[in-house]
Amino acid sequence: AGKKEIDPNVVEQIEEVLLTSDVGVKTTELLLDEIRSALSRNELADTDKVWDALREHAKRILRVGAGGGLPLKAQPTVVMVVGVNGVGKTTTIGKLATQLKAEGRTVVLAAGDTFRAAAVQQLNVWGKRVGCEVVRGKDGANPGAVIFDAIQKAKDTGADVVLADTAGRLHTKTNLMEELSRVARTMNKALEGAPHETLLVLDATNGQNAMQQAALFKEALPITGIVLTKLDGTAKGGVILGICAEHGLPVRYVGIGERAEDLREFEPDEFVEAMLGRASGSEDAAA
Amino acid sequence: MFDTLTRGFRQARNRLAGLTELTAGNIDVALREVRLSLLEADVEIGVVKAFLARVKEAAVGRTLETRVKHAGEVHQVSASDHFIKICHDELEAMMTHEGDEIAWADGGPTGIMMVGLQGSGKTTSCAKLSRYLEKQGKKPLLVAADMQRPAAVEQLKVLGESLKIPVFNIPGESPVAICAAARGEAKRLGRDVIIYDTAGRLAIDEPLMQELAQIKDATKPENIFLVVDAMIGQDAVKTARGFNERLSIGGVVLTKLDGDARGGAALSIKEVTGAPVLFTGIGETTDKFEPFRADGMASRILGM
Ligand SMILES: Nc1nc2c(ncn2[C@@H]2O[C@H](COP(=O)(O)OP(=O)(O)OP(=O)(O)O)[C@@H](O)[C@H]2O)c(=O)[nH]1
Ligand SMILES: Nc1nc2c(ncn2[C@@H]2O[C@H](COP(=O)(O)OP(=O)(O)OP(=O)(O)O)[C@@H](O)[C@H]2O)c(=O)[nH]1
Ligand SMILES: [K+]
Ligand SMILES: [Mg+2]
Ligand SMILES: [Mg+2]
Numbered sequence: 009a010g011k012k013e014i015d016p017n018v019v020e021q022i023e024e025v026l027l028t029s030d031v032g033v034k035t036t037e038l039l040l041d042e043i044r045s046a047l048s049r050n051e052l053a054d055t056d057k058v059w060d061a062l063r064e065h066a067k068r069i070l071r072v073g074a075g076g077g078l079p080l081k082a083q084p085t086v087v088m089v090v091g092v093n094g095v096g097k098t099t100t101i102g103k104l105a106t107q108l109k110a111e112g113r114t115v116v117l118a119a120g121d122t123f124r125a126a127a128v129q130q131l132n133v134w135g136k137r138v139g140c141e142v143v144r145g146k147d148g149a150n151p152g153a154v155i156f157d158a159i160q161k162a163k164d165t166g167a168d169v170v171l172a173d174t175a176g177r178l179h180t181k182t183n184l185m186e187e188l189s190r191v192a193r194t195m196n197k198a199l200e201g202a203p204h205e206t207l208l209v210l211d212a213t214n215g216q217n218a219m220q221q222a223a224l225f226k227e228a229l230p231i232t233g234i235v236l237t238k239l240d241g242t243a244k245g246g247v248i249l250g251i252c253a254e255h256g257l258p259v260r261y262v263g264i265g266e267r268a269e270d271l272r273e274f275e276p277d278e279f280v281e282a283m284l285g286r287a288s289g290s291e292d293a294a295a
Numbered sequence: 296m297f298d299t300l301t302r303g304f305r306q307a308r309n310r311l312a313g314l315t316e317l318t319a320g321n322i323d324v325a326l327r328e329v330r331l332s333l334l335e336a337d338v339e340i341g342v343v344k345a346f347l348a349r350v351k352e353a354a355v356g357r358t359l360e361t362r363v364k365h366a367g368e369v370h371q372v373s374a375s376d377h378f379i380k381i382c383h384d385e386l387e388a389m390m391t392h393e394g395d396e397i398a399w400a401d402g403g404p405t406g407i408m409m410v411g412l413q414g415s416g417k418t419t420s421c422a423k424l425s426r427y428l429e430k431q432g433k434k435p436l437l438v439a440a441d442m443q444r445p446a447a448v449e450q451l452k453v454l455g456e457s458l459k460i461p462v463f464n465i466p467g468e469s470p471v472a473i474c475a476a477a478r479g480e481a482k483r484l485g486r487d488v489i490i491y492d493t494a495g496r497l498a499i500d501e502p503l504m505q506e507l508a509q510i511k512d513a514t515k516p517e518n519i520f521l522v523v524d525a526m527i528g529q530d531a532v533k534t535a536r537g538f539n540e541r542l543s544i545g546g547v548v549l550t551k552l553d554g555d556a557r558g559g560a561a562l563s564i565k566e567v568t569g570a571p572v573l574f575t576g577i578g579e580t581t582d583k584f585e586p587f588r589a590d591g592m593a594s595r596i597l598g599m
Contacts, residue, residue: 095414180555
């Protein structure tokens with residue numbers, strides 16, 4: 009083929025792909041501005057280069073905080089898992105426990121969702137599956153007290169990690185968010201420095217509401233990382249771009265199914281290629 | 296709560312301020328703002344385009360009555376108010392459905408099958424619906440047919456117990472076998488509505504979609520409802536299309552509307568499948584369940 013040219017509709021096409029991936033208007037504009045200015049400086053030779061530049065921008069945004077797995081900084085390391093209803097908190101705990109167990113760590117699960125019907129039983133099934141202890145209170149028990157006991161238990165037995173489940177709650181419910189802050193403070197009373205990690209679980213099928221979720225959970229709690237679940241579906245999870253750009257929170261893991269082994273460390277490059285198509289010249293890039 | 300959306304529409308209004316006629320020229324600016332607002336509300340992009348085209352057609356060429364006489368008094372109506380009303384009415388028309396929410400069986404118990412993505416709110420909505428129907432004098436039976444998610448059966452049992460509504464399950468059996476046996480159980484217990492709770496699944500999960508088709512064949516439910524999380528984004532359309540192609544869904548339950556999600560999916564799904572939103576979930580407890588109101592949703596989407 010002869011010299012390639014830049015498709016005059018490329019900016020429009022990019023916009024469409026970003027919007028259908030749930031990137032959202034604001035972040036889409038941010039990315040398009042970079043593309044437009046590179047185009048006006050004649051920095052991009054052909055259409056493929058335009059898409060390459062877009063992929064690079066997106067990857068750069070997602071590389072905040074270097075992501076990666078869970079740093080175990082203390083003995084025990086206490087991890088609090090939070091998020092809105094039904095995103096995959098309890099399942100993620102089951103998966104994380106599976107990984108930690110395989111690495112030879114001892115894990116205690118804290119059944120801090122004392123509200124939802126059979127949430128404790130659900131975590132208990134995971135505990136049995138993985139082969140680790142589940143500390144539970146009575147139905148309707150104070151979640152802070154249950155997690156306090158779990159941390160105590162981990163200290164007594166020399167366990168490596170405590171994974172604390174919490175009830176799903178919508179970020180707009182101020183009283184529930186305050187309760188969550190109180191639970192975090194109680195954890196600190198059980199062990200100085202706890203929770204060492206507070207993971208916000210986000211559902212990749214969610215659209216722009218995830219922006220509000222991140223903003224309000226971050227306001228109430230010292231969020232240290234994100235787990236993006238349900239990426240095995242057709243949803244792209246593009247809203248995470250805006251969240252990373254705005255809050256600088258690293259994505260630590262992605263959920264890619266319901267089984268114990270369906271948790272992966274987040275790879276920005278892989279994520280972006282799943283969203284925008286693979287490297288230069290590929291057909292799906294402009295699809 | 297609906298900040299961005301309201302802002303968008305406010306800007307659209309400002310752009311039209313002082314105009315007395317909507318023309319192809321002046322309306323485009325306003326429509327661009329509306330487009331952004333709808334996208335922020337998670338309306339699917341294709342549906343946004345269709346909506347804008349319809350609004351444009353409805354609006355262009357209309358000379359706007361700026362003074363309206365009503366009940367003997369003269370009111371000022373701005374071009375922008377008029378434009379907003381056109382948007383509202385079009386949205387409402389797109390989401391409206393007529394007739395009963397539930398299709399009732401001629402004889403024997405009425406079947407309602409609940410399907411949807413993982414975590415969308417199926418189990419909770421089954422319990423809510425059973426309570427809602429019982430209040431109307433029905434005698435529902437809940438069927439726990441999620442044999443996959445840990446403690447899914449227990450979850451429905453706890454909810455059923457709290458409502459004193461029976462929950463049917465056969466430990467160790469397949470979902471298809473459990474659902475097929477539920478009719479006999481309903482007859483035995485004298486129940487007239489059967490609500491099937493199924494496991495969450497992706498529309499692209501072929502074996503699990505096959506299982507739903509088998510449950511449908513075995514139970515021939517009068518109603519198949521897709522349960523959708525109001526926070527869902529652009530994927531609403533692929534998901535709804537996937538479930539609809541396999542099962543031909545009759546309606547949608549839109550959950551978690553008690554948050555600040557704008558719920559653009561209500562519009563997208565109706566547009567793409569023809570299945571209307573019938574009920575909404577507005578909280579975690581079993582009383583937080585209401586029939587859907589298209590006018591309320593249109594206003595919500597417009598931030599009015
Ligand atoms: N496909 C898919 N499903 C997932 C994934 N993670 C979790 N799920 C499913 O999503 C549903 C909800 O998961 P849970 O772990 O119960 O979610 P939760 O956040 O604890 O829910 P609540 O405690 O009710 O707020 C379950 O059916 C899980 O099996 C994932 O990565 N992919
Ligand atoms: N705030 C709020 N939470 C809801 C609503 N409906 C369901 N939930 C919550 O959402 C979470 C998931 O609900 P489930 O009923 O377990 O969802 P599901 O679709 O049965 O999930 P799977 O069976 O795992 O696919 C739970 O925490 C529910 O309490 C609602 O209308 N509002
Ligand atoms: K995906
Ligand atoms: Mg949970
Ligand atoms: Mg369920």
